[in-house]
Amino acid sequence: MDHCLQIDEIVSVICSNLDGHDYDSQIRYPTRIRSRKGSSLRALAALARTCRALQEPALDVLWREIPDLFILVKHLMPAELLRFDDASRTVFFTRLPSDAEWKRLDPYVPRIRAVGIPVPSGTIRRVLDAGSVLQPLESYLMRRAIDGDVLFPDLTHVVYQPYWTDPLYSRLLLHPRVRVLQLPTVAFTDFDDWASVLTFRAFSILSSRSGSGN
Numbered sequence: 001m002d003h004c005l006q007i008d009e010i011v012s013v014i015c016s017n018l019d020g021h022d023y024d025s026q027i028r029y030p031t032r033i034r035s036r037k038g039s040s041l042r043a044l045a046a047l048a049r050t051c052r053a054l055q056e057p058a059l060d061v062l063w064r065e066i067p068d069l070f071i072l073v074k075h076l077m078p079a080e081l082l083r084f085d086d087a088s089r090t091v092f093f094t095r096l097p098s099d100a101e102w103k104r105l106d107p108y109v110p111r112i113r114a115v116g117i118p119v120p121s122g123t124i125r126r127v128l129d130a131g132s133v134l135q136p137l138e139s140y141l142m143r144r145a146i147d148g149d150v151l152f153p154d155l156t157h158v159v160y161q162p163y164w165t166d167p168l169y170s171r172l173l174l175h176p177r178v179r180v181l182q183l184p185t186v187a188f189t190d191f192d193d194w195a196s197v198l199t200f201r202a203f204s205i206l207s208s209r210s211g212s213g214n
Contacts, residue, residue, distance in 0.1 A: 011057045015119040019044075019061050034194070036117060037066065063111040067118060068161070070126045073133060076104045089125060102140045111128065112152050115173055116159030116182070127163055134168040141172070150175045158182070 019040060041062065048058035066072070073082065073091060078101060083092040128134050141151040151172055157180045158173050174181070 011054060012060075014057075015021055020136060021065070025127070034160075037069075043045055059108070059186065060111050060127055063108050065114040065117040065157075066112060067116065068125065069137070070128055070168075071103055071135075072108065073128060074126075076108065077101060088127070090127045090129050091133060092129045092209050093136065095139035097140075106144065107142075109144075109151075110153055113154055114159070115152070115155060116157075116158070116161055125163060127166075130166045132171065134166060138168060152179075156180065175185075 019036065024112075044062040044180075046057045047054045048062065049055075062088075070091060077093075077097060081093055081095065081097060081101065083094050084090075085092065128137075138151070142149065145151055145153075149154060149197055152175075155173065155175070158178055159182045160173075
């Protein structure tokens with residue numbers, strides 16, 4: 001391996017340039033990523049498997065922004081644990097994961113900086129079942145949390161999606177460290193008052209959590 005690839009800063013720059021961001025040029029702040037290119041994600045995954053020097057920097061960029069918590073479940077949990085209901089586009093656990101299976105999430109949760117980045121066009125969106133998936137996920141992350149109820153320690157950017165209707169999504173993703181919270185406009189939802197209701201819910205949660213830490 002070339003000596004230059006043994007310099008962490010150089011490797012990080014290479015991986016960062018493979019992030020695959022497709023930005024919305026009409027919105028300057030907060031920066032809006034339309035999606036991440038599938039080819040770039042595959043390249044980062046390949047880099048992570050190439051050698052140890054590239055593994056960690058490539059995984060950092062690969063997992064830095066994810067479209068949904070479904071990604072954690074789909075890619076890190078055993079396939080036999082998942083059941084898909086195509087009619088409702090909902091994912092269920094067929095049983096409660098073991099401690100060893102839950103621990104598969106540990107190397108990746110701290111890498112996540114943004115959740116809700118749109119998926120590439122044509123990708124089917126999935127909802128996580130509240131009872132069998134979201135509640136156990138919250139319980140596990142709470143047990144692993146180092147700083148109170150901050151379940152994703154480096155999460156600072158949430159693009160809240162209209163199909164995240166269960167309050168557990170808010171409890172998992174919203175905390176005082178989130179700097180940017182983007183809400184969908186009413187024009188893109190099926191509910192006339194959805195955006196205003198979500199705004200109230202989101203900031204009520206953030207306020208209560210911030211106050212409880214004082």
